[in-house]
Amino acid sequence: xxxxxxxxxxxxxxxxxxxxxxxxxxxxxxxxxxxxxxxxxxxxxxxxxxxxxxxxxxxxxxxxxxxxxxxxxxxxxxxxxxxxxxxxxxxxxxxxxxxxxxxxxxxxxxxxxxxxxxxxxxxxxxxxxxxxxxxxxxxxxxxxxxxxxxxxxxxxxxxxxxxxxxxxxxxxxxxxxxxxxxxxxxxxxxxxxxxxxxxxxxxxxxxxxxxxxxxxxxxxxxxxxxxxxxxxxxxxxxxxxxxxxxxxxxxxxxxxxxxxxxxxxxxxxxxxxxxxxxxxxxxxxxxxxxxxxxxxxxxxxxxxxxxxxxxxxxxxxxxxxxxxxxxxxxxxxxxxxxxxxxxxxxxxxxxxxxxxxxxxxxxxxxxxxxxxxxxxxxxxxxxxxxxxxxxxxxxxxxxxxxxxxxxxxxxxxxxxxxxxxxxxxxxxxxxxxxxxxxxxxxxxxxxxxxxxxxxxxxxxxxxxxxxxxxxxxxxxxxxxxxxxxxxxxxxxxxxxxxxxxxxxxxxxxxxxxxxxxxxxxxx
Amino acid sequence: xxxxxxxxxxxxxxxxxxxxxxxxxxxxxxxxxxxxxxxxxxxxxxxxxxxxxxxxxxxxxxxxxxxxxxxxxxxxxxxxxxxxxxxxxxxxxxxxxxxxxxxxxxxxxxxxxxxxxxxxxxxxxxxxxxxxxxxxxxxxxxxxxxxxxxxxxxxxxxxxxxxxxxxxxxxxxxxxxxxxxxxxxxxxxxxxxxxxxxxxxxxxxxxxxxxxxxxxxxxxxxxxxxxxxxxxxxxxxxxxxxxxxxxxxxxxxxxxxxxxxxxxxxxxxxxxxxxxxxxxxxxxxxxxxxxxxxxxxxxxxxxxxxxxxxxxxxxxxxxxxxxxxxxxxxxxxxxxxxxxxxxxxxxxxxxxxxxxxxxxxxxxxxxxxxxxxxxxxxxxxxxxxxxxxxxxxxxxxxxxxxxxxxxxxxxxxxxxxxxxx
Numbered sequence: 038x039x040x041x042x043x044x045x046x047x048x049x050x051x052x053x054x055x056x057x058x059x060x061x062x063x064x065x066x067x068x069x070x071x072x073x074x075x076x077x078x079x080x081x082x083x084x085x086x087x088x089x090x091x092x093x094x095x096x097x098x099x100x101x102x103x104x105x106x107x108x109x110x111x112x113x114x115x116x117x118x119x120x121x122x123x124x125x126x127x128x129x130x131x132x133x134x135x136x137x138x139x140x141x142x143x144x145x146x147x148x149x150x151x152x153x154x155x156x157x158x159x160x161x162x163x164x165x166x167x168x169x170x171x172x173x174x175x176x177x178x179x180x181x182x183x184x185x186x187x188x189x190x191x192x193x194x195x196x197x198x199x200x201x202x203x204x205x206x207x208x209x210x211x212x213x214x215x216x217x218x219x220x221x222x223x224x225x226x227x228x229x230x231x232x233x234x235x236x237x238x239x240x241x242x243x244x245x246x247x248x249x250x251x252x253x254x255x256x257x258x259x260x261x262x263x264x265x266x267x268x269x270x271x272x273x274x275x276x277x278x279x280x281x282x283x284x285x286x287x288x289x290x291x292x293x294x295x296x297x298x299x300x301x302x303x304x305x306x307x308x309x310x311x312x313x314x315x316x317x318x319x320x321x322x323x324x325x326x327x328x329x330x331x332x333x334x335x336x337x338x339x340x341x342x343x344x345x346x347x348x349x350x351x352x353x354x355x356x357x358x359x360x361x362x363x364x365x366x367x368x369x370x371x372x373x374x375x376x377x378x379x380x381x382x383x384x385x386x387x388x389x390x391x392x393x394x395x396x397x398x399x400x401x402x403x404x405x406x407x408x409x410x411x412x413x414x415x416x417x418x419x420x421x422x423x424x425x426x427x428x429x430x431x432x433x434x435x436x437x438x439x440x441x442x443x444x445x446x447x448x449x450x451x452x453x454x455x456x457x458x459x460x461x462x463x464x465x466x467x468x469x470x471x472x473x474x475x476x477x478x479x480x481x482x483x484x485x486x487x488x489x490x491x492x493x494x495x496x497x498x499x500x501x502x503x504x505x506x507x508x509x510x511x512x513x514x515x516x517x518x519x520x521x522x523x524x525x526x527x528x529x530x531x532x533x534x535x536x537x538x539x540x541x542x543x544x545x546x547x548x549x550x551x552x553x554x555x556x557x558x559x560x
Numbered sequence: 561x562x563x564x565x566x567x568x569x570x571x572x573x574x575x576x577x578x579x580x581x582x583x584x585x586x587x588x589x590x591x592x593x594x595x596x597x598x599x600x601x602x603x604x605x606x607x608x609x610x611x612x613x614x615x616x617x618x619x620x621x622x623x624x625x626x627x628x629x630x631x632x633x634x635x636x637x638x639x640x641x642x643x644x645x646x647x648x649x650x651x652x653x654x655x656x657x658x659x660x661x662x663x664x665x666x667x668x669x670x671x672x673x674x675x676x677x678x679x680x681x682x683x684x685x686x687x688x689x690x691x692x693x694x695x696x697x698x699x700x701x702x703x704x705x706x707x708x709x710x711x712x713x714x715x716x717x718x719x720x721x722x723x724x725x726x727x728x729x730x731x732x733x734x735x736x737x738x739x740x741x742x743x744x745x746x747x748x749x750x751x752x753x754x755x756x757x758x759x760x761x762x763x764x765x766x767x768x769x770x771x772x773x774x775x776x777x778x779x780x781x782x783x784x785x786x787x788x789x790x791x792x793x794x795x796x797x798x799x800x801x802x803x804x805x806x807x808x809x810x811x812x813x814x815x816x817x818x819x820x821x822x823x824x825x826x827x828x829x830x831x832x833x834x835x836x837x838x839x840x841x842x843x844x845x846x847x848x849x850x851x852x853x854x855x856x857x858x859x860x861x862x863x864x865x866x867x868x869x870x871x872x873x874x875x876x877x878x879x880x881x882x883x884x885x886x887x888x889x890x891x892x893x894x895x896x897x898x899x900x901x902x903x904x905x906x907x908x909x910x911x912x913x914x915x916x917x918x919x920x921x922x923x924x925x926x927x928x929x930x931x932x933x934x935x936x937x938x939x940x941x942x943x944x945x946x947x948x949x950x951x952x953x954x955x956x957x958x959x960x961x962x963x964x965x966x967x968x969x970x971x972x973x974x975x976x977x978x979x980x981x
Contacts, residue, residue: 070722135941135951136838137724140814168815224784263781270773277771375600382871383604385797389832390804397808403780407808410773479804480770481797485602489768524774529765530735 062091062100062108062119070138077141082173084149091119092146096139101129144169148177151194156187163193167200168225175201196221203229211244219251222258223402230255262401267521273410275517276417279510281476281490282497283420284469286509288344290498291441292461294352295359297367299494300487301374302340302466306473307482308377309336311386326391329474336470344466348459356458370487378484385483394478413475420471421510427464428506437461441504500540502550511551590633591626591902593618593889594653596664596674596685601641602768605797606881607666609826610688611636613882614663616864617889627893628900635659643673650674654683660902661686661892663885667795668692668738675700679979684904686892688884690821690843692741693962694970698977699904701911702932703888704881705844706960707745711791713937714819714842715746717952718789719753723939724817726789728759730779732802735764739793741967742821746791748966759786769798772805780809783816790818799823800831803839813838819939824879828946829872836942843880844920844935846948851921857886858919877946878919887918887933891926922957929976932960 065076080088091110094100099111100119108119109129116125134142143165150162170178178198185191195217202214215233218226233239233248281303288296310332317328347369355362390409397407428434436457439447448454476486497516501508516536523532544550595614597607618632626632635657639646646665653659654677661684665671668691678685678699690705717723729750733739743762750760761782763775782788794802799820806818819840825847828836847858858878865876895910896902914926925934934957940948963970 074721133949133951135722135724136814136817136840137722139838140724143814224781228785263777266777267774270771270777273773274771378600378604380871383599383608384826384829384872385605385800387829387832389834395808395835397810399810403784405809407805409804409808480801483605483797485797489770520771521774525778528763529769529775533766 060120061088062110065091065095066100066102066108066119066132067106070135073138074141077138077145078171078173081141081145081148081171082177084145084152084177086149086152089146089149089153092142092149094119095132095134095142096146098131098134101131103127103129140169144171148174151177151181156190159185159187159190160193163190163197166197167193167223170197170201172201172204200225200229203233208241208244211239211241212247215244215247215251219247219254221402222255222262224259227252227255227259258401259403262403265401266404267525268518269404269406269410271518271521272414272514273517274520275514276410276414277476277479278493278497278517279417279513280413280420280472281469282494282509282513283417283424284465284467284472285494286498286501286506287424287465287468288462289495290501290503290505290509291437292458292465293359293441293503294356294462295363295366296465297363297491298347298370298373299465299469300489300491301370302344302469302487303473303476303490304377304482304484304487305340305343305373306336306470307388307477307486308381308386308473309339309470310474310477311381311388311482314388326393329391329394329478332474333471336474337467340470340473341463341467344469345459345463347466348462352462353455353458374484374487381484383484385481388477388482390478409478413479416475420468421506424464424468425506433457433460433464437464496537496540499544500550502552505550505552508550508552515551589629590631591628591896592633592635592657592659594650594657594659594662594664595634595636596639596646596649596653596662597666598641598670599636599638602796603641603666603670606826609879610663610666610881610885612865612868612870613861613878613885614889616861617886619864620860621889621893627896628902632893639670643667643669646670646673647677650677650683650685651681654678654681660684660896660904661907663688663889665689666881667736669736671695671700672737675980682904684892684907686885686888688881688888690880692738692745693960693964694741694967695980696931696962696973696977697980698908698931699979700931700977701888701892701926702960702962703884703891705935705937706932706962707742707964708961709844709935709937709958710821710842711742711746712749713954713958714821714840714939715749715791717840717842717939718791718817718819722952724787724789726817727755727786728782728788729755729761730782730788730790730816731760731762731793732775732779732790733762733764733793734767734769734795734798736767736795739764739795742793743791745964745966752966765794765798767796767798770801772802775802776805776809776811779806779816780811783811788816790816792818792820793822794820795822797827799827803831803836807835813840813941824881825877825947826879826882828942829875829877831946833942833946834944837944839942840939840951841942841948842937842939843948844937845878845880845883845918846938846940846950847878848940848943848947848949849919849921849938851919853917854919854921857883883919884933887916887924891916924957927959930960930962931977932962933957934959 065073068076094110101109101111101116103125105126107123109116109125110119116129147162147165150158178194182191182194182198185194199214199217202210205211218230230248230252234245239245284302285299288294288299313332313335314328317325351365355365394409394412397405399405436452439452440454440457444454497509497512501512520532520536523535595611597611598604599608615634618634622631635653637649637653639649653662663686665687666689671687675697679697683699685700686703687700688703690710693706718726731743731746733743747760779790817840819842821842823841824843861878862876865873891914895907895914899906899910911926912928915923918924920936922936927934936954936957938950938953940950943949963973
């Protein structure tokens with residue numbers, strides 16, 4: 038007999054608990070946005086493990102409703118009833134969310150994930166709550182801190198809790214929370230502490246003094262992050278300038294060709310990347326993430342071939358006539374731009390970052406280093422080393438240097454100057470193509486891509502000193518860092534103007550640039 | 561025999577002459593329509609599709625029998641994104657080609673450049689792009705949005721609960737007249753709504769700026785001081801590096817939404833949109849709006865792009881300025897039918913109060929005095945496929961206020977068009 042009673046009771050309980058969540062998805066789907074927001078707030082304050090799948094589906098935008106307003110969850114194109122066994126009457130429509138709801142959903146998901154077994158998920162959830170926990174979650178967080186077993190998660194939770202405890206009625210709790218916030222370098226902590234300095238907000242002077250100390254601590258940490266961030270963006274801008282200018286350092290710096298078509302070599306490199314991406318999408322979508330690696334040699338050979346063809350057909354007839362070279366290469370650049378415009382259209386084309394070049398690594402609470410920029414800095418250095426090796430350790434490099442220093446003498450010694458010119462120009466163009474691959478990962482790919490880099494490229498080469506690789510490297514990083522130091526102070530527009538003015542003054546004073554070749558052969 | 565030959569010869573000459581005459585008569589029977597959009601240079605990215613849209617609309621009107629029984633003949637010129645060249649080409653269209661109307665311009669500076677020409681020669685220009693207002697010429701009809709039909713509703717949305725109830729505003733723009741004027745209006749508007757000066761930050765970048773590291777870092781720092789929204793009037797392809805940097809530095813739309821006034825479907829074609837989901841744009845039309853007129857409009861455009869083999873035809877999209885071009889040409893055709901002539905002064909009168917069922921799903925009306933359309937305002941969120949989903953819209957079309965009340969001295973400006981000089 039007792040067993041029967043227990044069974045009935047148990048099944049009743051089960052039914053009850055089912056009934057308790059039966060409506061969640063349905064409630065949400067039928068509610069208006071304001072009601073949905075209050076539902077989410079209620080759910081975040083009282084999480085229930087059974088609700089997590091629904092919330093995750095919401096976060097991923099997979100919740101839909103048919104014309105009868107029945108909730109469905111989409112998985113790989115199939116719609117399944119969120120509750121019960123209903124079949125959709127027609128193709129369900131995805132639920133429309135706005136940013137406010139998305140934010141609330143993220144908070145709700147986080148507070149539900151505090152209940153899962155995986156400590157990694159719990160840690161991420163606690164970190165999310167540091168940003169977005171609501172006062173209504175105070176009790177939940179208190180309970181979670183008490184029951185948490187993993188140290189890292191507990192620390193993160195304590196911090197999330199501290200944000201809420203700043204307005205606690207208990208003085209000791211407030212004080213502890215203020216001290217704890219001083220330990221973080223979170224930009225949000227700064228604002229929270231600043232509000233506490235106001236006697237109208239915080240009546241107790243001890244807490245106010247503690248807040249001041251904590252604030253100073255936070256500010257120091259934030260400053261370190263900011264300085265590191267500025268240094269990084271300077272390096273990153275420098276590496277981009279370097280990649281853009283390196284090809285020109287060879288064609289203009291070594292060969293002395295005023296190569297206005299250099300920007301278009303960058304552009305063709307970027308378009309080669311685009312073509313490789315399209316081919317991967319069509320023939321090997323599973324290996325799509327690797328396309329930039331394949332694009333590197335492709336871009337190099339495509340642009341090198343075009344460069345050599347140009348050298349043989351046009352530029353070699355113009356050696357020693359800088360004005361004509363300038364006009365001819367400028368004409369070539371216009372032809373190339375229009376050609377690309379006719380083939381690919383005037384619109385920019387889409388070059389997507391593969392997953393390993395998207396996002397960034399969080400170094401400090403206020404410092405995120407994007408992967409694509411880290412990779413590009415590394416790549417720039419790699420290309421510099423490669424070029425240096427080519428010029429200094431190979432026979433071709435020796436010939437190139439000989440020809441640039443004294444063409445006639447080199448020819449007398451049996452250097453085939455024509456072939457060397459062609460190969461050197463091809464090398465310069467090919468390196469510009471490599472630069473184009475890198476540029477495609479951070480900016481636009483369109484017919485006008487080269488136009489926006491040509492001036493900067495010439496600046497770098499002229500400032501660095503014509504004929505010197507090291508000069509270009511120094512000039513690129515110098516310009517990058519100077520730009521990034523000036524920009525926050527006086528704005529991007531004025532910063533650019535000031536840099537230009539400074540370079541003009543510098544060139545007046547020192548026409549040969551930062552580094553100059555010394556010796557009798559150079560005149 | 562001789563006489564018969566003579567008659568034969570005469571009939572032959574006569575018929576040849578007649579043929580020649582009918583040919584000239586037919587040539588005179590067309591109405592010439594000028595199209596003044598840059599097909600090369602920096603603005604080609606945006607303006608080329610407007611040229612194609614104009615040609616499609618003209619084809620469509622011709623297929624229905626033309627206007628007043630005459631066929632339309634398009635005269636396309638390329639001002640090459642060169643502002644003074646706009647004035648030159650505009651003059652050429654009006655004086656040499658003798659067109660009856662011109663559809664064209666994108667940037668405000670190009671419009672300002674042709675304006676004196678149209679006022680001097682009493683031409684008629686239809687301008688299809690959203691702009692900063694502060695202008696109302698009797699020789700121009702503005703089918704894009706004025707600030708109160710785009711910028712101000714967008715900011716009101718950001719202030720609302722659903723828009724995230726932003727407290728701080730980061731105004732980011734390209735450094736030229738449209739962003740500067742728009743931000744001036746917005747700043748005055750924000751202050752009138754009780755936003756403090758310290759909660760508004762205004763930053764400009766040069767045209768074609770591509771390094772947004774510092775700016776994004778500053779936005780992050782700024783946003784730590786309270787719920788922040790970015791209002792972007794960044795123009796052209798600078799948007800790509802800006803959005804890429806936002807995504808890579810981990811600023812998401814839920815934290816800091818960006819609402820853009822110059823980013824539409826066409827611009828998103830060049831961007832990997834996955835990291836942008838949730839960011840906003842304000843326009844008067846989106847390709848994704850659902851109504852029969854739009855379904856037909858989008859289908860027609862896709863078919864046209866395919867038939868003419870336009871670049872990227874398989875992914876052809878429509879956007880707001882394209883819709884405005886389409887509406888403008890159709891309204892002009894209706895007005896010419898009504899006036900029975902292409903004479904500018906009569907067509908202008910006929911245009912006042914003209915209505916057209918637009919792809920936006922609303923019947924748009926040309927205002928009786930101010931030369932602007934009454935337009936609905938829509939806020940759209942970027943989706944993964946590069947389209948927008950409308951999250952908010954006005955219940956009915958809004959009348960334009962080209963003279964924004966948020967700029968001092970504008971309350972004294974007349975609400976009808978007068979020549980600017």
